[in-house]
Amino acid sequence: MFHLQSLELLHWDYCQRVSMPLDGAIITIAGPNGSGKTTLLDAMRTLLGLECSGGRTFRTYARHANAETAWLRALVDNRPRGRQNSSRPFGSSLLYADQVTLACRIERHGGDWQRRYVMVDGVHEIEALASRPEKDWMGIEAWKRRLEAAGLTRAIGRVLALEQGQTDRLCELSPKELLRLVFEVFGDQEVLDRYDQARSHQQQLLKEVEQATHELSHTQAQLSDLANRVNSYQQYQLRLKERERLASEVVPVLQWAEGRQRTAQSLRELHRQRLFAAHDQRHMADKRAELHRLFEAQQAAKQKLLDLESERKAARAAFDAARESERPFELLAKREEELKTLAAVEADAQELTQRLESLASQQHGLRESFTRANDQSRKAQAALEAMTGQRLPPPPAEVTRFRRALDEAGITHHVLADCIDIADETWRAAAEGMLRPSRWVVVLAHSSDEGRAFSLASKERYRHYVVADAEHAPAVAPKDSLLAALKINAKVPGWMLRQLGGIRCVKDTEAGARAGGEWITPDAYYRDGRGGRSLWVEPREYQFGVSAMESRRKALEAELARYDGELTRIAKEQAEVERQLKDAQRAAQGHKAAKELSERSDEFAEGRARLPALRQARIEASTRMGALEQEHDRALTQSTRSERDYEAAQGGLKASEENVLRVQREHESRRQDLTLAAKASREARGNFPASWVQPAKLQALRDEFENAKQAEIAARHVQAELDTGVWETDPQVQERHARMSVSVLEQSTQLDDRRASNEMARIAAFNARERYIDVLRATVRRYKKNVQELGELAGVLAQAELPHLDNDDTVLAQAGLHVKFNFDGKGEVGLNDGEASGGQQVLKSLILLVGLMKDDDSPGGFVFIDEPFAHLDVRNIQLVGHFLRSTRAQYLLTTPITHNVEVFEPSEITLVTSKKSRGERWAPPIAVLARRPEKALYD
Template identity: 25%
Template structure:
């Protein structure tokens, strides 16, 4: 078996992630009661998939509700035992470390799952967290068993605190089973068990076969009578079968043949009528085709005439367009001629154009100026309406735009100007002049601060963006400071207001000059500080509090009145410029018309002659068009007559089609009946074998009605038969006779097999007896040797069972003698608690020495020193070390050096502090050789 080198716990009870060494032969866990020793041992039990934990604890005791994943990882050796390594069955070879891992997953609702892994090496915990598809507990136990961890070892590591003597409390039969499970020859045990099962199975099969043979003998005698009655009943059935399967079907077959001949003659007559009807229908269709061809020729002529008509229409439309153009041009020239007769303008065109440019410039300047005034007036009225409706002053557009963007981003914020109210109107100008750009600072929550600054950068917001502060307003404030003149609506901006307690408001420059260490500002906005004095109230508009609203309303009303005063003067200028422009435009228009007539005078008569020519051509085309329309009407009448004749032929063809369809349906019905009769004939021919059908002539077969009457009589006889009607009894009788012979042969073979199994069992029983005697003899030697090391006498002897009860009744008795007293049974009540512990340890450790020099093993002993004195403790330690096994021992915190001296490695545990959720990491001390 392997040896532990280290153990790592993650999220196991109060251990977050600790790793401790375990590379000693004897490892001693010490600590106060409740310091975690049992918790550590239970981690080992879970890692080895032990059957139970200490004190009936469960995984829920060690896995906290808030923990999703816990881990127990042991690093062990890949020990060479004989000629193979411990984990070679998993493909892990060589002297390398191996990690055995248990990952515990908390699924909630008190559901916890375990998953096991066996991997080469010592992988980091980050890699282990990604492990998937591990082994289930049963599969893992099988792998551990192949690595040398037997089921009995798992039972032994499950010993409770102070129960090291438990093995000594087992009865004689249980002790024997424990020894055989760990050290017995599994092949011999299995062979004996198989032989015993085969013997019992052969014995049972022989008994069952004899019972079955006797049963068949009785059944065969009863079946003989029933088979005779069934033979008589069968004769009626056979006669019925001949009529039912031969004579009656043949009679029906001849009847179907007669009906089939009649229908086939009828079908041939209808087929002749169909040929005549199809010929007539074809003639009507040919007549229709002729009418259709004639109609297509007429329609072709119509299309040609329509093409000519369309051509004339296009020519006529072109002429009408030309006539219209000539008429429009003549009218235009006529108007120019009349207009040129009464024109009288004194100025030259150049003079008029110069005046026109001057007047147009004046007109557009006046119009643009009036538009600007009206636009500004509209904006001021909207601003006034907003101020009158809102309790807050209006701010520059960029403030509103940025606040709207913050609202869309879901960022709650405040504007500095909204959070203060100036108490005295006389200081409104001074305070707002001093605050300046600070009035438009925006304040947001700390968690929105970064996002708000990013939005400010993206939108180029030219004022500060700050987080809400936790500064409190000071209680002692100068009465003449700016802060004293402010009413604060939201104290989250207090951090910006606190410096205002040192800014003083003064009535004059002279008064401010006295406060050289402070910043002062007069009512008119003159600031004084260490650098000197400066006027800061240039073009200041109020934005803070109710006074700002009143001042803004007054400013807007005054601006509206100023703009209204500009409108009448601009309207007069625009009206004069418009009238001058109209008069000049009219004079220029008269001059242009006269010039245009002079240039177009020769064209006046030509346009009139050209129009008359186009009118004559139009009349000629109209005459030809009327003639074509008359020809088209005549062709339409021929088409209508042709179509009427075609429709009449179509009706006649439809009537013929209906008649043909009716005839076709009649033929189809006859055809279906013929098919049905043919199918019935074929089905009957399938039922009637050909040799039987040819063996009966029409005269040999009785009438169908007589055969049906005969069938009724047979039905009555069969129905009222009082004997055995079960025909299978005939075959069953024959079958049972054969089965009786077969069972006789099987019985002989089974008796031979029974004798063979009995001989085989006797041989295996002898092998098992020799093996158990040899094993207990060797175990007795180990026990005696270990007892001598422990300072006592102890022996083991075997009481064998007999024959069938060889295993069940075999017992292993143990006798022990301490302090040169008489020998007693190991379960004798005269033994002290310490003697019980030593005797149990000898039996337990002797199991690991059964492989002589290769002895090994792993044992957990929780408070094994419970009943031992100092001398016994030292002797037990020496005794344990001699076993070559690995032991994990526990003891409460003690000053007994003897209890500590036995260990190679001491792990010291400490109770968890109430101030910490985690237990301290165990400390360790190594023994120096």
């Protein structure tokens, strides 16, 4: 395995550009907590394709640098471990220089980071590596395979990936797990896996032999069936003859006879229909006479209506004239009453002042009422004018603005108000109330526009939903549901379809209470799981469908008429109050009402005398006009009824005439078809032999098969027997039997050969694994020796119990490596039995860890150990440092800044990290302390 010689970081975490030597046996990374010691180890793990520690990833460190690209570059040793040039660690990658450059490039791609690796001969700087073509770079899986070929196995990778505080985890492994780890590190587990694969292959071959045996048995059964198939050949021939007779004689003759009977029956039925049609045509004259009578009645009703209209206009004019004659005297009487009221208070200044204030207050209140009614009238008039030329009610301004923004952005869409109509007007109020919150939901035509549409909606503060996932309404809506009362011509949100389909339409609240569940009434009273409430919407606010325009228009027209009446009433009251106010103001200025009463007494007396007669004349004119109005309404009703009866009779006559013509056309077409059918029947009879169509022959066929349908069933039955039965159709049965016998013999011989071959392979694999068991025992003894030697170096008695290994799957699966430790003569403790102290746990794990790396024949490799001296006293630190140097491997250790300098004693190179200062972008450079050059232990 190779050694690390140097490491360079560029834009890694908070390191701007750092280079550090690693050409030593033991390198210690020291620094305060949070100064980046684990960051350096994670950099090496990332460069070696391993996972970072503590849930971190290479993306975490790359983001901290806030640069587009981060680099990790290491120079490693590639000197041969023997006399052969191919023994170089990277010889399998065709790299034969004494030094090899390993580099990792981490680049930002969109919102994520991507790492690529390169491996080149010699020493290359980052700037030179950046110019290398993209084909030289590789992904993480290819990189792991390259490093594994260089000696960095996946098991060693597990050791290198141990996180801070997990150095003692090796002693927590079970004996089975520890033995498997030993086999993986020393390469024996791969051989065992190959033996397992060979055994699986042999089992698969055994299954194939069993399958071949089953196939041979099946072939032998087929051979025995050939004799039975010979017997079925004659039955097959008989059924072929029967099928031929049915297809060529029986079925065609019976079909011809039945067709001839049907043609004769149809001709008789056609004659009967012609008689009925002649009867209907004779009744057409009566219908025309009745239509003429209804036309005359309609004209008489129209004339009467015109006469009453003239009389109604005359009565209206007489009423207006009487009213105009009465109005001056009525005003004169009202003026007399006002003067009397004013005369009663004009002598009292305080009471006059109160009357002025009362009249002024009334005038102010009437002006405010007039202003409010006028504003409402203008709003209604504006809404009515906005509906001119529109097919649907206009949307609010915010909806129009947002839809314009979508159109300008090229986003195809529609709103629910444009694609939903009310199919059943009975449920318009219910549908309008339920759909009111969803009127302006925007449905996108393409889901790819969702992001842009959301952005525009956020910018415009659009309060309604914008939906990209929509679907068409089902062809058949649930019966009695609110969805069945709607007509939907575009995609709508799926949640809305499910909601509308689940709402049941009931006639009233009592029926809904009995039914339970979710329902709604025609008056828009809605009940769901939360309770019941009214969803009533005024007709002037209807939105869905063309009928909504008419409902809105009628509601607005009625509202305008009500406002006009209210304005007229207020205007009259305003004129009267203003006149009274002027009189009161004049009285306050000295004008005397009593004087005016005295001066105009004769005029007032004459008005009182003439007013009753004029009022009676007006009442009589009003009564006359009311009577004519009622008579006009009755005449209008009669005229409408007469016109409706006439139109119904006209429609009935037209339908009867069309029916007669249709029957005539159908009769003629049917007659032609039957004529052609009769001619075809005669031609078909000529094609049959004379003996087939004799009456006696036909009767015999009917007695045998009853009709052509039964004959067809018999033919299908025969054909089904031929199709589904097992029939022998080949006359060369004997020859086929001989060939199949030879085939069975050959299969049996081949099967015996395969059984013998598979048994020989099984025995060979068993014997080979039997011999390899000795190799496994040697591996375990080697690891046992390493553990004992390392224990002696650490002053600990370490004993590994050799497991029982035998050429048996169960024995190998249950085998485990038990290791016992004796600290200070206090008795033996196991791997993880809870009897060792924290420091002893670290010592046990270090012995197990270094034992995996210790190799007297092929020294080398490197290990990351995070804070190995934790919980150790001074003596144990010295012992650990001593046996670390004795293993001839390369170690990268971390330790916090401590007063115990013994932790630095074994180090050849010490890297000192520092915390990043507050406000600074980059961390301080890493200090390097190196001992005087000595000959390295792995040279």
